[in-house]
Amino acid sequence: MSNNIEKKIQDKISTELSKKQRKRTLDDGFKKNKVVNEVLDKTTVLILYDLIKSKIISYVNGVVKSGKESALFWAVGPDESNLALKIYLTSTSNFKNRSQYLIGDPRFQRIKKGTKNLVYLWARKEFQNISKCYDCGINVVKPIHISKNVLVMEFIGHNGKPQKNLLESEVNEDDYHQSLKIISDLFHKAKLVHADFSEYNIFKTENGLKLFDLGSAVDLEHPQAIDLLKRDINNISNFFVKRGLTVENPVDVFERIIK
Numbered sequence: 317m318s319n320n321i322e323k324k325i326q327d328k329i330s331t332e333l334s335k336k337q338r339k340r341t342l343d344d345g346f347k348k349n350k351v352v353n354e355v356l357d358k359t360t361v362l363i364l365y366d367l368i369k370s371k372i373i374s375y376v377n378g379v380v381k382s383g384k385e386s387a388l389f390w391a392v393g394p395d396e397s398n399l400a401l402k403i404y405l406t407s408t409s410n411f412k413n414r415s416q417y418l419i420g421d422p423r424f425q426r427i428k429k430g431t432k433n434l435v436y437l438w439a440r441k442e443f444q445n446i447s448k449c450y451d452c453g454i455n456v457v458k459p460i461h462i463s464k465n466v467l468v469m470e471f472i473g474h475n476g477k478p479q480k481n482l483l484e485s486e487v488n489e490d491d492y493h494q495s496l497k498i499i500s501d502l503f504h505k506a507k508l509v510h511a512d513f514s515e516y517n518i519f520k521t522e523n524g525l526k527l528f529d530l531g532s533a534v535d536l537e538h539p540q541a542i543d544l545l546k547r548d549i550n551n552i553s554n555f556f557v558k559r560g561l562t563v564e565n566p567v568d569v570f571e572r573i574i575k
């Protein structure tokens with residue numbers, strides 16, 4: 317065999333071997349309790365497996381968005397419905413900033429220590445908040461299920477692409493009034509303050525606005541509830557002002573809501 321051909325065969329073998337090697341580290345990585353795709357650790361995969369077994373979901377299509385503290389997956393339910401899985405990361409979560417939205421809320425007086433438990437508690441808190449609003453008839457995403465760090469809800473959007481939020485949409489006066497109505501309904505009907513109410517966390521749909529991302533929402537008994545309400549009103553008012561709309565004085569809106 318000429319040296320040339322021998323070298324070609326050698327190269328081919330090396331390439332094939334390194335391909336195999338790469339594959340093996342992927343499969344093995346899972347066994348060693350490593351995080352797959354930065355999101356799914358072994359416990360989370362087992363939760364997804366349980367959700368499939370208990371027929372809450374049929375299968376997972378894939379990741380839609382991956383953030384620092386959570387990732388959003390698109391899944392399909394047994395009835396072919398589109399579902400969103402918000403998976404809170406247990407490895408990289410930084411919960412220092414979040415404790416202020418837990419401590420002081422009468423619903424969460426016994427807080428277990430440890431990052432994982434805090435993440436589970438936060439996910440459960442978001443589920444409870446969404447459920448409460450949903451039961452009160454407020455326009456929020458429909459909650460389906462909570463299991464540790466995996467929150468299942470209806471998917472808002474098409475073909476795995478989330479609906480545009482207010483920031484990504486054209487907005488008008490009606491959107492402004494709907495936003496204020498949601499804040500007011502949260503306060504009076506669900507007895508909650510969203511605490512992260514902004515153009516990022518509201519979908520604009522054909523059937524009006526839909527609120528999501530309710531992890532931070534606090535009970536009205538929370539000592540900061542009133543300040544957080546003021547902040548929510550200010551934030552959304554600023555957004556509509558930036559879009560060129562004339563808005564009511566936020567202080568007047570606040571006074572009217574708490575009356």
Ligand SMILES: Nc1ncnc2c1ncn2[C@@H]1O[C@H](COP(=O)(O)OP(=O)(O)OP(=O)(O)O)[C@@H](O)[C@H]1O
Nearest residue numbers: 381383384388400457469470471472473478528529
């Ligand atoms: N039910 C849903 N259906 C479709 N898309 C969703 C749904 N919930 C969330 N998303 C998409 O996932 C993104 C992140 O969700 P969310 O706002 O709840 O998390 P977050 O904690 O703010 O995460 P991040 O800080 O990474 O934005 C949203 O901007 C939205 O595009």
Ligand SMILES: [Mg+2]
Nearest residue numbers: 516517528529
């Ligand atoms: Mg958000």
